[in-house]
Amino acid sequence: MMRTVKPRNARSKRAQVAREPKLIENxxxxxxxxxxxxxxxxxxxxxxxxxxxxxxxxxxxxxxxxxxxxxxxxxxxxxxxxxxxxxxxxxxxxxxxxxxxxxxxxxxxxxxxxxxxxxxxxxxxxxxxxxxxxxxxxxxxxxxxxxxxxxxxxxxxxxxxxxxxxxxxxxxxxxxxxxxxxxxxxxxxxxxxxxxxxxxxxxxxxxxxxxxxxxxxxxxxxxxxxxxxxxxxxxxxxxxxxxxxxxxxxxxxxxxxxxQPKEKKNVETDIMGDKIATIHVGTQDLRTLQTRKMKGLKKRRNGDFEGSEPMQEFGDIDIVSDDDDKPRKKRR
Amino acid sequence: MSDIPVSARPVTVDREVPVNYDLGNLALYDSNMLDAEAMKSEAAKEAHLTALARDSAQLLVNQLLAQPVVTGGRTGGDARTSEGVFVKLPDTVYQLPREKPVPTPKPPTKWEKFAKQKGITKERNTGNQVYDEATGEWVKKWGYKGKNQDAPWIVEVDANGEAVDEGQSKKKKREEKPPSSLLKTTRPSKRK
Known part of the structure; x- marks a missing residue:
């Protein structure tokens, strides 16, 4: 084997670097x-x-x-x-x-x-x-x-x-x-x-x-x-x-x-040549789920609700649910 | 074939066994057998080989033109500098041996080994700006309005209860004085 010499100047260094093994070869x-x-x-x-x-x-x-x-x-x-x-x-x-x-x-x-x-x-x-x-x-x-x-x-x-x-x-x-x-x-x-x-x-x-x-x-x-x-x-x-x-x-x-080509995860091709993929979906937030719309649950534009007077004024009324802080239609 | 004008000749080629393409190397591997009859005489052999080569070239050109085309001046390599029509070549199929071994990472020096063992990392100069999470702004680490400067813990207050700005009051004093150039001219030349 030929001995390798440490390059003494920039030109010889460049020449040496050009010869080095590379990922994508010359x-x-x-x-x-x-x-x-x-x-x-x-x-x-x-x-x-x-x-x-x-x-x-x-x-x-x-x-x-x-x-x-x-x-x-x-x-x-x-x-x-x-x-x-x-x-x-x-x-x-x-x-x-x-x-x-x-x-x-x-x-x-x-x-x-x-x-x-x-x-x-x-x-x-x-x-x-x-x-x-x-x-x-x-x-x-x-x-x-x-x-x-x-x-x-x-x-x-x-x-x-x-x-x-x-x-x-x-x-x-x-x-x-x-x-x-x-x-x-x-x-x-x-x-x-x-x-x-x-x-x-x-x-x-x-x-x-x-x-x-x-x-x-x-x-x-x-x-x-x-x-x-x-x-x-x-x-x-x-x-x-x-x-x-x-x-x-x-x-x-x-x-x-x-x-080497990167391995693709969760994507396969079956015998028929169809692409099959597995998709992982995160947990769903049910609180933001859109359910059936009802008029009674609708928000009014000016911020007040149906039956605009405050509820405290009516002493003996049934409130549909008291654990919900949303105002509901009152019943007499 | 020669009596038909060139432009009217077909651009499709039929091969008995379908050929394999290796467009990364611009190559075509044809496993059809040569015509043994034609190979016997010199003239017929050349005609046969030329016909085969023409078919191969046509097949390759057809395949290459089916590749995604980039017109000059948009993507990497030579396409950036020169004009023309470029086709994107796929990866090579037929693997050829490398010229030199796969490069290996340089072995760590004695210091690098020691530093790793001790957990010493090189301190990088990150500049004089630091993110202030309270205000959501980038502020200087030190100096004027620097982050390392706390609010003064004791402040001099005037009669109205407002903080005395020492700098401002000094500036005011300076401005009240006449400029030094004026002072010079008005000064008597010699006093005795």
């Missing part, structure tokens, strides 16, 4: 690292992929003697030094040509990692020039049942979503909907999970399209969407996989108490 930063041999195709592919991650990217230009599946400590070190929890590592060897390794760290320790071998690659530059603004959030589409069933493909889905989703927003400007990333895989999702034979696993198709919206002639406000491919177009084959340590993953998946 946008994850990415780092591209080249292996000891890294073909031009891989370099271009890394640049193309990372173009959609801007501005949260740092690109390393030098070669590094790293073999992440043998020893990932160098990537962990880079991750810590640059405060980047996502690393895209490119390498190309005789045994594993044109390989991209997606690495993800938690607390600067390796969480999970997998290898994608590029089968076909068409660069952004080969498509018609279409600019997507920097920092726009992509839409995602994951097609194929295998992304819900196979643990390795689940990891791919989680990683790619994490890599490209960018800043977390609560309000989205509709102008910002500019492109969609589609990740698809064939197959019916019933592939045996650990057969050991990775060749039977379906390819992963990575496509990026730009959105074009047209006013629809139908009465709705919703526009008709058309797409144009902007690249890169890559078909991947899944290679080696480093699965997340269950303990570490559990820690990483923890939701802070403050962010």
């Amino acid at each position: 946008t994850k930063k990415a780092l591209t690292v080249r292996g000891s041999t890294c073909s031009l195709t891989v370099q271009n592919a890394m640049a193309d992929l990372v173009a959609y991650k801007q501005p949260d990217v740092k690109k390393f230009q030098k070669k590094n003697q790293i073999h992440p599946f043998e020893d990932a400590s160098s990537l962990e070190f880079f991750s810590q030094k640059n405060d980047a929890s996502l690393v895209l590592f490119g390498s190309s060897s005789k045994k594993r040509p044109d390989t991209l390794t997606f690495f993800r760290s938690f607390n600067y320790q390796i969480l999970d990692m997998f290898e994608l071998r590029m089968l076909t690659y068409k660069a952004i530059s080969e498509f018609k020039k279409n600019a997507v603004n920097v920092g726009m959030k992509p839409m995602f589409s994951f097609v194929g049942p295998i992304f819900d069933s196979h643990p390795h493909y689940k990891m791919v889905k989680s990683m790619l979503l994490d890599f490209f989703r960018g800043e977390q927003l609560t309000m989205l400007d509709l102008e910002g909907l500019q492109y969609i990333i589609q990740v698809s895989a064939a197959g019916d999702g019933n592939i045996s999970v650990y057969s050991g034979d990775t060749s039977s696993l379906p390819d992963i198709n990575f496509r990026v399209y730009q959105l074009k919206t047209y006013k629809s002639k139908t009465q709705t406000k919703v526009p008709r969407v058309e797409l144009e491919e902007i690249g890169p177009r890559i078909d991947f084959k899944l290679g080696r996989v480093h699965e997340a340590d269950p303990d570490l993953l559990k820690q990483a998946m923890r939701v802070p108490k403050q962010l």
Whole structure:
């Protein structure tokens, strides 16, 4: 572990505070690292992929003697030094040509990692020039049942979503909907999970399209969407996989108490989807209860009551109730 | 489809298995299978994938436009500064791992522990105003008309039985005197 130094000035203090664990986290930063041999195709592919991650990217230009599946400590070190929890590592060897390794760290320790071998690659530059603004959030589409069933493909889905989703927003400007990333895989999702034979696993198709919206002639406000491919177009084959340590993953998946939705008391939803609530009513004050109105009990406007003379003057009269101090109609 | 003008094309999409939305991440998870026939040839594959992506994008746009809309300049975030149409995004469905552990509160210092044990609390400066429950007004704690000043327990009384205001009588005396500037001018320059 790197030693933590007490900041000597305000600038370094700010930098340190920015790195601290937070309740609502910063946008994850990415780092591209080249292996000891890294073909031009891989370099271009890394640049193309990372173009959609801007501005949260740092690109390393030098070669590094790293073999992440043998020893990932160098990537962990880079991750810590640059405060980047996502690393895209490119390498190309005789045994594993044109390989991209997606690495993800938690607390600067390796969480999970997998290898994608590029089968076909068409660069952004080969498509018609279409600019997507920097920092726009992509839409995602994951097609194929295998992304819900196979643990390795689940990891791919989680990683790619994490890599490209960018800043977390609560309000989205509709102008910002500019492109969609589609990740698809064939197959019916019933592939045996650990057969050991990775060749039977379906390819992963990575496509990026730009959105074009047209006013629809139908009465709705919703526009008709058309797409144009902007690249890169890559078909991947899944290679080696480093699965997340269950303990570490559990820690990483923890939701802070403050962010957990508050439990609503006394409100339930039954099977039919109806909302049922229990209401607690305070004790009722019966003295202010409105009962039947009678003329005799009515208050006169000028303050005196029916039979305006004071009662004391009549010596022998029955008063309806003597425990009530309200004047009542007298009886002779 | 290409022979129909764009504006006349439908905005609804039919998927065999209904898709799952995760609008917080702007994502859609489609568990329909890819067309195995189309995936065999290169051209047909691209056409199939593009068609699927278009459908997904359309579905997502339809869902997003159904979310509560805020027009620029009313609520938090960027909406305050820039103009435009904003939609309120729901919470994310698909949970992604955190980057760093959940922050833990700082351990209390030796002094904080001791203070808690002894029940010592930090005295906060509450200002010079205090609520007087008798009159129902805010009064000063001290100073002029301050709360700490009791009514004088002994008062000098003049012949009429009214309290003598020492301050007022002094002021009167001062006013009876001519101003000092006048005194200066009328004073003889030198006395010998």
